[in-house]
Amino acid sequence: MGFGGSWSVPAKACGSCKSAAATVFCRADAAFLCPGCDSRLHGAAKLSARHERVWLCEVCEQAPAAVTCKADAAALCVTCDADIHSANPLARRHERVPVEPFLGATESSSKATSAFNFLAVPSETGSADTCAGGGFGGACQNEELEAASWLFPHATGVSANKLVEGMDVKVAPGGGGDVFFNDMETLLDFEYGSNSMDRFQGSATDSLVPVQTKPVPAPVVHPPSENCFDIDFCRSKLTSFSYLSHSVSSSSLDVGVVPEGNSMSDISYPFVQSMSGNSTDQSMTNSAATTTTANQATPMSGMDREARVLRYREKRKNRKFEKTIRYASRKAYAETRPRIKGRFAKRTEIESEVDNIYGTASAAFMADSRYGVVPSF
């Protein structure tokens, strides 16, 4: 939680007042709004109050949240979700549920509906993977309701069901399943999804979180006339495909790796499944492909495509990935661990070294003050 504060990218500006940072996205208006404007616009008019809204992604703060991660207790957009939860096997096991849109005033719809909406009971179709051991957590509805009632005294089964109803509303008629991307595809650059797919190949590496160094301007869906999303992704540079243990520049991602078909098959992704309208095992790859093929009806001119490719490259250039800490306790230990020229050193070495320099008393003081007991989390 609280990712947004540390990112270098400023939060998306409110589309109404242009001054405050947007926190919610109104799907009906296709607008990013700050809490004040959201309350003003949606709190007064009855009709507007029926507009479904979702919180922005807590990581990038640039796109509407699509799923909520139980483990991280954070609402994430599709891109960040893929980025974070595809980075390693542990992260993959995080159980995620679709973000439920909320109605009415922002104040009355606490962020629990977003970041903690995993406590709400998913819809009948979407809950299959999260219950009966189908999902990673194997949590059942009763457990979630119990947790909800424990964490949120006002969270009841009724309210949870309301959220489910809200979710059902989103389903496109005809079972098209593009519940999300019908709106979202205009908001997200699919290049991110492609990059995310790329990163699936390096699943045994650190968790990497995408960071936009520039606010995301107008969304772009890349031309569908190819089997891959972009020119760069069609290249095969597997030899250079390595992930860094520390910060990773965008250049590391300058590879074109077609995700394996089962790369995401073990990820709990009920939302994607509902989007694709396919009850069988669906991966992000498939959902991306679905979206891609869905856009094939709108061919793009060469100039347009060139401009988009240029824009993509510019964005990729300015993109960077930061490391996420999986074990805070290990981080705490690492930060307090003695070092010699940046390398971890044995405490005995340090103590003897300090002992030689400052004497025994000073060494004891140093040892006590710098290398005290580190609390475990």
Added chain:
DNA sequence: GGGTCCCGTCCAACCACACGCCGCC
């Protein structure tokens, strides 16, 4: 235009050890 030098930037490697995970009893 090509070659060389210099400077700035980037990044993999290194280290110790607490802790998570897994198998065994």
Added chain:
DNA sequence: CTGGCGGCGTGTGGTTGGACGGGAC
């Protein structure tokens, strides 16, 4: 089946030196 125990592998951050790129001459 459950709990305890031990062994093994992983993850963690600051520094450094080499690689690399760009600019100047």
